[in-house]
Amino acid sequence: MSQTVDRALSILPLLAEGPADLGQVADRLGVHKSTALRLLRTLHEHGLVHRQADQRYRLGARLFALAQEAVENLDVREIAHPHLVELNEKCGHTVHLAVHEENEVLYIDKVESRYPVRMYSRIGKPVAITVAAVAKLLLADLPEAERRTLAATLDYPRYTARSTPDATAFLAELAKVREQGWATDLGGHEESINCVAAPVRGTDGRVVAAMSVSAPNVVVSAEELLTLLPLVRRTADAISREYSGSPPTKEA
Amino acid sequence: MSQTVDRALSILPLLAEGPADLGQVADRLGVHKSTALRLLRTLHEHGLVHRQADQRYRLGARLFALAQEAVENLDVREIAHPHLVELNEKCGHTVHLAVHEENEVLYIDKVESRYPVRMYSRIGKPVAITVAAVAKLLLADLPEAERRTLAATLDYPRYTARSTPDATAFLAELAKVREQGWATDLGGHEESINCVAAPVRGTDGRVVAAMSVSAPNVVVSAEELLTLLPLVRRTADAISREYSGSPPTKEA
C-alpha cells in the first residue's frame, strides 16, 4: 500500500539469502541505485541492515533484538513457560509451545531435556505444518472454510512413510483431532520421534496455542508416551485457565 | 533519510514493547491515524506485523524467520557451534559466542550450563559492553582512534562494585586485554558471576568474534574458572584456524 516502504521491506528477505552490494539490491528491486542507497541507509539507521567490511549489506543486529523482545512479550508464552518447565521436570522430555499465525505454525517456546542445546535457535522457525501434532491442533480449530482452503494450498512432503500424504488425509486427521481434543505425531516428521500434544484455549474456547511433549523411540515407545497424555492435557488446561483467568490490567 | 520508511520502521521497536492498537501507534509516531494505518498495512503485507484477534498489532512471524535465517547464515557461528558444544561438554558451564556490530556487542550463540543454576542471557541481546569479557576482546581490537571515541560515548553503569567505572579505566582494561590476548569479567555485571573469554581471529589477525565461559561463584570460584583459560584459548584458536582455513567457495 505504500510504495516506498514496500520497496524497503522487500530488501530484507533479499538480504536474508546472503550479503549483497548496492548494485545487486537496486537490480533486484528494479530501481535506480540512488534510490536503493537511500532505502538501505534508512534501514541501516534503524539497525535492520548492517554494512560489513567489504561494503556489502547484511541483515542487522536489531532484527535479532526485535525478534527476541517480541517473543518474550507474548502473553501466552509468559504464562505458559513455568508450566512447561514443570512438565519437563515431571516427564523429562522435550516440551514445545507453538502458535498459529498467517498460515504458519511456529514454536515460541521450548524446554529441552537432556542436551543443553542452543536455546533460541529453533524458536521462530515454522514447523512441519502437515504432520506436527501442535499444528494439527491449531489448524483443527479453524473455521471449516479456512481449513479446507488452507489444506488445499499446502504441500505434503513425505518426510517418512507415516507423513500425512495429501489434503484429504489431512482434513480427516484434523477432524479427528478436533473431535478428541488432542493430537499426536507418530514418526510423521522424523522416523524415530513421537509427540503428544494438547491445546491451550482462550476465554472463548478458541485454541490460542498448543503444547507438545516429544521423545525419541529409543527412550520411550509410542505407547509409553501416550500414557503421558493425561498429564499433558492437565498442564495445557492449567495454562488455559491462567490465560483466561487474569486479564492483563496493564496499560491505561 | 526516507521519511516514510523511517516512520514505518519506527513502528517495530514500538510494537516490540507489546501489542498496540492503531490509535496508539499513530500517537506515538505523531502522525494521522490514516497514515499509521497505511504503514501498518504495508508492514503487515510483508509479515513483519501481525494483527491479533482483538485487532491490535504485534510483531509478526516473518521477523522471527528473518532473524533466524540471518543468524544461521553467519559463517562464524556455523563453524564455531560444534566447538562450543564440545567445550561445554568438557567443562559443563555456559558457553557464549559474540560479535561486534554497530557499536554493540551481541551474543550469536549460546550453549547452556549443565548445572541447575543458569544465567540469564539471550541470543541477539546486546551485552553489557563495558564489563563483559567478550566485549573487551572485541573492542580491544579496534583501531586506537575508534576505541577512544567509542569509549568516550559509552555509558558506564555501575552494575556492581567491580563494574568498569569510566572511560579511562575502560581504555586501560582494553589495553591490557589487547596485550594478553584474553579477557575476564569477575563479577562486573552480576556480583556472583565470573567469565573467561578468548578471541576468534580471521586470516588477517583481526578479531571477528569472541567466546566465553561463564559460571556463578557458587559452582566454581574465580580462581578455579581461570584454570579453564588454556582450554578456552585452545578452543578459540581451533575455531580461528577452521574459520581461516577453508574459504566458503559459495557464490559465483
Next chain:
DNA sequence: ATGGTCGTTGCAGAGCATGCAACACGATCT
C-alpha cells in the same frame, strides 16, 4: 436510542521520493 470510541475510505494538495547526470574513488588492464 444515543453518545462515544475505534477502524476505514476517498480525496485534493504538496511534501517527498525518484531518476538523472555528474563526481569521487579504487581496482584492473594495456
Next chain:
DNA sequence: AGATCGTGTTGCATGCTCTGCAACGACCAT
C-alpha cells in the same frame, strides 16, 4: 603511468506518492 571500468555517492528538478482532513460505518457502553 595512464586509461578505463566498476563501484558508491551527491545535488537537483520533476512529478509521483504520501499525507492529513473529513466523513462514514461498526461496535460498545451508558
